[in-house]
Amino acid sequence: MDTTALQPYINLLPTLLVGLILTIFLTPIVGWIAKRFGFIDLPKDKRKRTDKTLAQRIHTIPKLRLGGIAVFITFIGLILVQGDLNPKIIGMLAGLVVLLVAGAIDDKFELSARKQMIAQLIAATIVVLSGVTIAHIDFAGQRFAFDSFRQIFDFGIFQYEFIFPGAFITIFWILLIINAINWMCGIDAIGEFMTFIASFTTMLLAVRANQYELAMVSGIFASSIMGYIPFNFPPSKIISGTAGTTGYGYILGVLAILSGSKITSAIIVLSLPVIDMIWVVFYRLIKLKDIPFLKRPFVGGNIHLHHRIMALGFTQIQTLFIEIALIASISLIAFYFGGFSNEFILVITIFVVLLGLVTFISIKKGRRKQVEPPKPEAPPTLRKDEPTPEQKYAY
DSSP, rough: OOOOTTTHHHHHHHHHHHHHHHHHHHHHHHHHHHTTOOOOOOGGGGOTTTTTTTTGGOOOEEOOOOOOHHHHHHHHHHHHHHOOOHHHHHHHHHHHHHHHHHHHHHHHHHHOHHHHHHHHHHHHHHHTTTTTOOEEEEEEEEEEEEEEEEEEOOOOEEEEEEEEHHHHHHHHHHHHHHHHHHHHHTTTTHHHHHHHHHHHHHHHHHHHHHHHHHHHHHHHHHHHHHHHHHHHSSSSOOOHHHHHHHHHHHHHHHHHTTTTHHHHHHHHHHHHHHHHHHHHHHHHHHHHHSOOOOGGGGGGOOOOOHHHHTTTTTTHHHHHHHHHHHHHHHHHHHHHTOOOHHHHHHHHHHHHHHHHHOOOOOHHHHHHHSSOOOOOOOOOOOOOOOOOOOHHOOO
């Protein structure tokens, strides 16, 4: 069997396995730290009535936060170990550190949306200053250029080429993806699966385009996320927290830009959270007439895609499978634009069909259970040695 075509993927495999194992090992440690220092996400009934996020709260028990920190310790560590750093990768990591610090503070003290946005803006600006800029996008045979003006600024040891309007479009794009993924993370594991599929797809596209450095970075990110998902799968033992969810969107946004000519495919993969975000924003602008116009997009609520699916009677797990099937289906289009062979696309199509079948069976099974009359249950009894909710979800 000729493995020449598979060799780039085989070369990535050892590092990806290390990333997977490291995150599996680190997540319980981060969970212990979150419990020890009180990084807890409280359910609706444990929060003040004035809390602006009550409407979007789904969890019914306290959840440990900071799970995303385990993912990014692995991610940053493996990239540094690889040793092949350039200004763009260094800028990406520097911006990520800003988000992780701000996210950890938010996970503890719940910062205002304005303070979180400032941290996101700083991170995106660092990326642009490192040389990551959207200069053009090729789509459907057309090139859309965003480099009508260029100016090089020399600061001695640091040189920066300002590209207008590409620099501002890049900042807007990164902020857009950060918040699109952040808003999507309303139920266990959905944002994490979205991030895994997007980063794994970016890795495949990068290998196809002979961008092996980008493939390594994307692959490490994908494997780090996959090692965390078992702990976050419903019912989760730990959630990513703001430190994780903002970091996921940030890295996906930067990887899409670094993919260069493949940015169109990356945008397609990320289209579901972006469309959901745009829909939510327009809904709030139109419906929330008793709130100042500029504040409407930032008002919490239960109108995201996962909320609307659950409102139809689906459980969290069923909603999770439905959205994963949608994301996987969208990835097929990205593979098509990425120039993959028909055989490869056929294999991915079969996987998506099987995923859709599993989702359909899960939905039918869940609906059948809802139709059956509930069996009478004996009154609950309390044991002296029964653990508290905090102990049940401890590592």
